Amino acid sequence: MKDWLMSYMTINIWIAVVTALAFFYYGIMCLFSDLMVAEFLRFGLTDQKRIMTSIFQLLGAIGIIVGIQFPFAGLIATMGLSFLMLLGFIIRVRMGDSAKQSIPSFAFMLINAHLFYNLFLSAYIK
Template structure:
């Protein structure tokens, strides 16, 4: 299994899990309130679910879908990292969003290269 396939599997799994949690878990409801973004929680959850599904389905059906999904998740995670920095969360709390953003950036760049070659 290549690093790119592993990245897609890890990212899609993480976003399917976190998207579901974002929509249903009290902990996530509390977190979004703490972030000052309680009105964006449901949108964020659906975007995470769509991104995770897009990575999986796109891997089998369409490179464009993988690229768009990975690019969208990259943006979502970099914005999430920015929010965590703004509210002065610790590095340990902030690092997962940065790492997921970088993984999706890696996926997006690789699929962009495939689309343009």
């Protein structure tokens, strides 16, 4: 039983690392990519909201990585990123975006909710 649990936690840590890398990438892209600037304009969002989103993504990525050692940071980061992705999904649905465009935000919301509960919150629930 312990081997299974360790394997499960190792998989969750890898999911956390990959997720953090994805949010770090998208956080940088939000700041510097003309494509992301155009997307935020299409959504009717200001440059200030784009920059705030980028900062939240970068802080979330850092929080996930720090959270591997200090679970409270991971709790805050994954909760915040889940909420951010929920908002992103709602915006895409309201804009009438396709499923292909909308699914990534929904998937990242679910992944962060999974990490929140199964990796970081589990450190406090024994």
